[in-house]
Amino acid sequence: MQRVLVIDKHKRPLMPCHPARSRELLKAGKAAVFRRFPFTIILKEREGGDTQPVALKIDPGSKTTGLTLVADFQTGKQVIWAAELTHRGQAIRDALLSRRQQRRSRRQRKTRYRAARFNNRRRAAGWLAPSLQSRVENISTWVVRLAWKCPLASISQELVRFDMQLMQNAEISGIEYQQGELQGYEVREYLLEKWGRQCAYCGVKDLPLEVEHIIPKTRGGSHRVSNLSLACHDCNKEKGTQTAAEFGHPEVQAKAKQPLRDAAAVNATRWALFERLKLTGLPVESGTGGRTKFNRIHHGYPKAHWIDAACVGESGGTVKLSATHRPLLIKATGRQSRQMTRPDQYGFPRTAAKISSTAYGFKTGDLVQAIVPKGKHAGTHVGRVAIRKRPSFALKGFDVHPKYLKVLHRSDGYSY
Numbered sequence: 001m002q003r004v005l006v007i008d009k010h011k012r013p014l015m016p017c018h019p020a021r022s023r024e025l026l027k028a029g030k031a032a033v034f035r036r037f038p039f040t041i042i043l044k045e046r047e048g049g050d051t052q053p054v055a056l057k058i059d060p061g062s063k064t065t066g067l068t069l070v071a072d073f074q075t076g077k078q079v080i081w082a083a084e085l086t087h088r089g090q091a092i093r094d095a096l097l098s099r100r101q102q103r104r105s106r107r108q109r110k111t112r113y114r115a116a117r118f119n120n121r122r123r124a125a126g127w128l129a130p131s132l133q134s135r136v137e138n139i140s141t142w143v144v145r146l147a148w149k150c151p152l153a154s155i156s157q158e159l160v161r162f163d164m165q166l167m168q169n170a171e172i173s174g175i176e177y178q179q180g181e182l183q184g185y186e187v188r189e190y191l192l193e194k195w196g197r198q199c200a201y202c203g204v205k206d207l208p209l210e211v212e213h214i215i216p217k218t219r220g221g222s223h224r225v226s227n228l229s230l231a232c233h234d235c236n237k238e239k240g241t242q243t244a245a246e247f248g249h250p251e252v253q254a255k256a257k258q259p260l261r262d263a264a265a266v267n268a269t270r271w272a273l274f275e276r277l278k279l280t281g282l283p284v285e286s287g288t289g290g291r292t293k294f295n296r297i298h299h300g301y302p303k304a305h306w307i308d309a310a311c312v313g314e315s316g317g318t319v320k321l322s323a324t325h326r327p328l329l330i331k332a333t334g335r336q337s338r339q340m341t342r343p344d345q346y347g348f349p350r351t352a353a354k355i356s357s358t359a360y361g362f363k364t365g366d367l368v369q370a371i372v373p374k375g376k377h378a379g380t381h382v383g384r385v386a387i388r389k390r391p392s393f394a395l396k397g398f399d400v401h402p403k404y405l406k407v408l409h410r411s412d413g414y415s416y
């Protein structure tokens, strides 16, 4: 059950409560709704109260990030709130690309020749592409939003897919990877990354892949990760006791010897997020993807972003959750558009310059309730409002005068 976040009259966090309790409090007038998303109530009289430590656990993904609050009760660790945050990396990339192309064509149209001008800009250390930076900002926004509505004691983040340090050492110094089941998961994650999640021999995808020895064990092949690849069941069976070269795939043998170099770059966003989370001053636990999967499969939990988040790190080994828990779905939408006017396909201005997006205390994107007393659209409507120039705003395909509107949730760059 998704718990309700609670703050006291001085807006300090209290222990999240059961939704039935919050309904009681709201009905008795002892509390008021403070935010719709995430649902938060403010107690009118209470000051302070007992809290148990709550951990925020994060599984950052390229499309969707899992965010889960885990309370450390006397009965054990329990998921009390979860969300899945969908990023807008691709939308940012597309917008920047189209702007760049229009600018390019505008500058090259009917102009004299100018010497090429490039390579004359600098990027700050730790620069990330805007689409990646937006993911870091999305997550840290939500960490801040949760941190003051909930008694956070620690943060856990999945930092890397697999333990690079262990892996590199394994490939360089040849430590055998037979030190228990957990290492097996780390090795598998590493191999999935290295072989692009497909069979190294026939390239088939979306089939169960088996860890396979390039030089078979029976021919003296080792258990080192540099001797391992992934094959589908059929290829593995067909290859039998042949080496990869004998099986007609010398390139597999060559690729296996190269350590995975770009893994560090793949993980750049996660490291940037890790540095950002440390700035909160809370203890930050880091975990690997191998560990997350190990924890999740040992509990028999299904795959979901919020469940992966709950299973992050060492503390994820004992977490309890209900698979029917419904997480809050959050989608990053951005706040406004920087464009002053919409261009046509050639980059020429197509519309009038944009007008203000705020009027009469409302802003485009605010979630509002409209109670229209009479006319064709009489009744109660809930939706996102769009500001128009005349004092009558667009709501769900018709116009409503602002005097009938009440804000339920301010536009905050996300949709729910």
Ligand SMILES: [Zn+2]
Pocket: 199, 200, 201, 202, 203, 204, 231, 232, 233, 234, 235, 236
């Ligand atoms: Zn195959």
